[in-house]
Amino acid sequence: MPLVSTGELVTAAQESGRGVAAFNVVTLEHAEAIAAGAERAGAPAVLQISENAVRFHGGDLTAVAAAAIAVARASSARLSLHLDHVESEDLLRAAHPAGFSSVMFDASKLPYGDNVKRTAEAVRWGHRRGLWIEAELGAIGGKHGDAPLDAHAPGVRTDPAEAAAYAADTGVDALAVAVGSSHAMTARTASLDHALITRLKEAVSVPLVLHGSSGVPDDELRRAVAAGMTKINVGTALNTAYTGAVRDFLATDRAAVDPRTYLAPAREAMAATVEHFLGVVVG
Template sequence: MPRVPTRQIVEAARMSGYGVAAFNVITLEHAEAVVSGAETAGVPVILQVSENAVAYHGGQVLPLAAAAAAIADVAGVDVSLHLDHVEDQQLLHLAAAAGFSSVMYDASKLDFADNVAATREAARWGHAHGLYVEAELGAVGGKGGAHTPGVRTDPGEAAQFVGDTEVDALAVAVGSSHAMTERTAALDFDLIAAIGEAVSVPLVLHGSSGVADADLRRAVRSGIVKVNIGTILNVAFTDAVRQSLGDPSLVDPRKYLAPARAGVADVVAHLAAVVSRPA
């Protein structure tokens, strides 16, 4: 089936009281694995390409976006494309033409007033070009100083931020942290509920690789709708490659990329089901 807009997937999840998993894509194998895992789980999924992934590919967004779009277009479940953690204005302005239906504009390094101003401008541009726009407030941990561990999103500020910027979704700092390789994050579920009551848009949990299954389910029940997952896929991918390369005679990359892709697909199938069935 053809890919669908992120707005459609997120709003359907929100109306039904369940979550949707959004998985970060770095390589073609990642994209194939994410869609395969979502098909196994039988649930919609969001393919995310981050600004960091674009930088890895020489600053060129179109090749990876085109590959992800081609995979999404033949998927057996609803799939959307999302451009994640964008700070660069030029990249933002390529989003729609590259096939993305949504973008997360990240001005969270700035103070509140400047974050509002920059995000409002990005949201206006995005809406004028048909994009669903996500932003971040509260500095989710795990990014070397710009995102400070221990910081939490204030519900009152969240309401003001959403009202002033007119964003479509809000990523909040509630205890998770980017790039965690162990699932030990402690979420503040009361804070999630309070922010959800204060704002009118879906809430997004970043850094979800570090959150245990039971807490992911509880986060969705508390008000999280979109759940971003990346690092845990890379852990599975790398573990599989390491195991394969224990054979010194192996030289064909297909021999170690295939099990890596399969390992990622297994993780995606599991987590997509966890997020979409929170009861």
């Protein structure tokens, strides 16, 4: 099936009051698992590649993007391609030629004024090329290389009034907000601030994005979507399933040397995880 745009998927989900899940791609097996899980769930999904994943692949966006696009086009599911947590201007500019329909431009570590300025510039540049642009306001934390962050510390969560001003001043198409989740959580113990999600939904007209959803329990995710979250990002949960399956296989077959023997169950474990999250988020 031809690639669809992230903006199309997110807009449709927002209008229907449902969520759309976005899953991080690190290897070819990740992309294949996301497509398989989406097909089983009968739901659309976003294949997203982060700046960290691009760095893992030697800094070359084209190869991993081409692999994800090939998987998406061979799938019967409606899939889009998204470039996630981009801080590099060069990487932002590589997105459109590489086939991405959307970019999450991340200036959230900067002071508020600088975040607005750089994000507005990225939005203007992206919109001229038809790119849908997501940004972040607040401190979600937990990304590779970041210091540990207490998602419940004062000043960490996104302020609704500030979010409204930020969205208006930058022109972003979607806004990632801090409401109690954190990246890279391997235990699903996060507790979200649902009252804050409701207030943010009332203050901001663009779709809201929940990063760090791997650490959020199913019921919390359902409540978050009902309160106004639209794009639900999942990364660590796939890696947990992948690595767990590899560990289990090699623990029982220590003589195995063919990676296909343990990557096949790893890919299947990720596909099952994708199917589960889509059932929760889409309903």
